[in-house]
Amino acid sequence: MxxxxxxxxxxxxxxxxxxxxxxxxxxxxxxxxxxxxxxxxxxxxxxxxxxxxxxxxxxxxxxxxxxxxxxxxxxxxxxxxxxxxxxxxxxxxxxxxxxxxxxFSNIRPALVFDCLKEASTLKPEVLEGTDLIVVRELTGGIYFGEKFRRDSAGGEEAVDTSTYNVQEVERIARQAFEIARTRRKKLASVDKANVLETSRLWRETVIRVSADYPDVELEHVLVDNCAMQLLRRPASFDVIVTENMFGDILSDEAAMLTGSIGMLSxxxxxxxxxxxxxxxxxxxxxxxxxxxxxxxxxxxxxxxxxxxxxxxxxxxxxxxxxxxxxxxxxxxxxxxxxxxxxxxxxxxxxxxxxxxxx
Incomplete structure (x- = not known):
């Protein structure tokens, strides 16, 4: 029983x-x-x-x-x-x-049902075959960093800090790789490594973890490019893993591919x-x-x-x-x-x- x-x-x-x-x-x-x-x-x-x-x-x-x-x-x-x-x-x-x-992770699938393509604002041919998962890190980044205000020459100034350590990145990366293994074995790691130090640490750690998952194809995508490609070629994504703030934004964008946020678990x-x-x-x-x-x-x-x-x-x-x-x-x-x-x-x-x- x-x-x-x-x-x-x-x-x-x-x-x-x-x-x-x-x-x-x-x-x-x-x-x-x-x-x-x-x-x-x-x-x-x-x-x-x-x-x-x-x-x-x-x-x-x-x-x-x-x-x-x-x-x-x-x-x-x-x-x-x-x-x-x-x-x-x-x-x-x-x-x-x-x-x-x-x-520490938020899993958000975005599956476009064929019969609901007309509910989306995108063309049906763009949505064809869209079935992806966003894996968002939940406990680090700018949401949990130090926040304060201070005086500056330009008047009151607000500061929000974003921090990540290797352990936080490694555990979310491994979870994303494991999920990718059960699907199409494609993982897109999204960061802003051309600008942010936290993203450079993120990318270095994901690359190191990827050695344990040789069967999963790893792609690095800058967050602004990812936002664009989700609208241009959403079906090319399988699993997306990213940090807290980027994940918050991208998962909501992915939700709208389905035509209604009321469809997303x-x-x-x-x-x-x-x-x-x-x-x-x-x-x-x-x-x-x-x-x-x-x-x-x-x-x-x-x-x-x-x-x-x-x-x-x-x-x-x-x-x-x-x-x-x-x-x-x-x-x-x-x-x-x-x-x-x-x-x-x-x-x-x-x-x-x-x-x-x-």
Whole structure:
């Protein structure tokens, strides 16, 4: 009998609870279809936790996540908390939970479904065959470097420092090489080595690590060129590995290749199998409570969880196949529908995907 896996569920803010509910329905269906067993425990996080507990990352929520086998997160944040001091902003909770759980990489697939090419702003022939993954380093770089202000001859001056050490670069590089080995064995390492010292260290380290992966083709791409090539020839990329800031920007750019950020899943991983899984999209407070959010990104995040944390490859493929079948049949939520009058609501889309899991 399959072991019971503990899942820490954080619904979050805005549309988070709506899309998480559909993901849970999918997980329940795979319990029936594949004999899997899950124990779900819920906790507060983000803006709602600030409102109810005075902190974006309550201690009991963190403890729940630390005891779990995986975390399923909806979305956090919104304009309501934008003017809060730094320690009372939902984004601070995200940085805190990543650090506390030892999550140093963010995995973001970008797959263009043939039936959704019309939803993208790029020409269909440019998108043909696009199936890539961005591996973003999460715990270093300018996000975590020293920040301060000081007086200067030109007036007040702000300083943000970016730092990386060899260990940080090596562990993310190895993870990216391992992922590339399971795909088309192509890795693009993105940096700005012609300008930045951190990028020169990055490139040197990636080259050294590459000696352990002779079966993977390594390409070095400057970040500005990568941004251009993602629009010019996206199908030429397989796995992209890069630092925190570049990864933040490039993964959002890659998301738009698919036509909607509502289609993109993600995983945040550490050294072991444990991971935090969430859609790339935000909390979308403008449509919260309307029942029109696209649940596909969260459902595909479950497929990532099954594959990367639990090794449930057959169930993961069943979820991905179900999503593809529903989309191929012409069903759409409003964010990807050409004719908005035919768009399905969140729950109806989830029900169709559940029904397609076999």
């Amino acid at each position: 399959t072991d019971v896996k503990k899942i820490a569920v954080i619904e979050g803010d805005g549309i988070g609870p709506e899309v998480v509910a559909e993901a849970i329905k999918v997980m329940r269906k795979t319990e029936e279809a594949y004999g899997l067993r899950f124990d779900f425990e819920y906790g507060l996080f983000g803006g709602i936790a600030i409102d109810e507990k005075g902190t974006p990352l309550p201690e009991d929520t963190l403890a729940m996540c630390q005891k779990a086998d995986a975390v399923l997160l909806g979305a956090v944040g919104g304009p309501k908390w934008d003017s809060n001091p730094k320690e009372l902003r939902p984004e601070t909770g995200l940085l805190g939970i990543r650090k506390a759980l030892g999550l 993600s995983a945040s991983l550490g050294e072991g199998a444990f991971g935090l899984y969430e859609p790339v999209h935000g909390s979308a407070p403008d449509i919260a409570g309307l029942g029109v959010a696209n649940p596909v990104a969260t459902i595909l995040s479950v497929a990532l969880m099954y594959r990367l944390t639990f090794g449930y490859h057959e169930a993961a493929e069943a979820i991905e196949r179900a999503v593809s079948e529903v989309l191929d049949a012409g069903y759409r939520t409003s964010d990807i529908a050409v004719d908005k009058s035919t768009a399905l609501n969140t729950s109806a889309m989830g029900d169709l995907i559940v029904a397609a899991i076999r």
